[in-house]
Amino acid sequence: MRADALKNYSHLLEVARDVVTEHGADASMRDIARRAGVGLTTVLRHFPTREALFDALLRTNLDALTQKASEFESSHPPDEALVSWFREGVAFVHSYSGVVALMARAHEDPNSALYASCSAVHEAGARLLRRAQTDGTARADMDGIDLFALMSALGWVGDQPSFAPRGDHLFHVITSAILTNRPRE
CATH class of the missing domain: 1.10.10 (Arc Repressor Mutant, subunit A)
Structure with a gap:
């Protein structure tokens, strides 16, 4: 250029x-x-297209989120890596109102400009979840799509003025439901 x-x-x-x-x-x-x-x-x-614009806006953040998964995977125990990455993911989906819906649609559409970045994020989260499941520290009945749905739900909650003050509490409730044998905070 x-x-x-x-x-x-x-x-x-x-x-x-x-x-x-x-x-x-x-x-x-x-x-x-x-x-x-x-x-x-x-x-x-x-x-x-709108997706091309969002791909340009979000790609750097999505790539960073994918990279964070690798960093956490190599530097934290499985359960801590999953929770740390999940927190980063919730913060990201909360960054732009409505981004969750865009990402969810893009993940289902291989022709979407956002598909590759969203798929990489989904796979990074799924990999961390599988690692924690293998370690016995995460529920065995979840998959990466469940993880992304919960992340998306917490991002939505953060956008709601009446729920936003309870965001940290709800984050702990959700992560306590994802992880097994984890003390309540």
């Missing part, structure tokens, strides 16, 4: 990040264009 094109791309991503932070996954592509001071066609040239 030429230097000026890269600068425009970076500027669009920065503006998009701000708009999506304010309005969530339903952010308007027109609003992004307006705030960036460009035409909608320019935005669509860089991001032909």
